[in-house]
Amino acid sequence: MAEEIRQWSGQVIPASLAGIIGFKRKLHARFKRKLHARKVASEQRLPPRSDAIKDGDSRAALSYGPSEHRAAASRSKRYAKTDELVDRVAATETAVSKLNDDMTGVKAVTAEVTRWKLMGLGALGVTGMAAAALASLVTAYWADIWRALRGG
Incomplete structure (x- = not known):
């Protein structure tokens, strides 16, 4: 007979499931601890600047402004790169369409030469x-x- 374990809730479960359930509970507890630690660390590292600015803390406002400028500069660089990429893709599409147009003429000549070869010429x-x-x-x-x- 399989060994049975009585849980604290009074349920009787097989021993094989008890190990799985215990492991699951340990993982859940570890996850909750890590989540709480991350939350505490983020609160300690990043003071709520928006609240400080609303309260009129001038030092927080001064430190908030340059980061906004850096973020705006970063966004503008990213948008410039995206625009450049769009231009390059458009140029590539144009080149491919021209190549396809040229290939239709080449295909016609190739078909004619193939026909000649089939005729023995x-x-x-x-x-x-x-x-x-x-x-x-x-x-x-x-x-x-x-x-x-x-x-x-």
């Missing part, structure tokens, strides 16, 4: 077609070309 075949087109132009306008070369 290589670089020599394409060069031959270009030479044939040039030769046909020269043949069609040979009389005009010869007249221009002779100076007449």
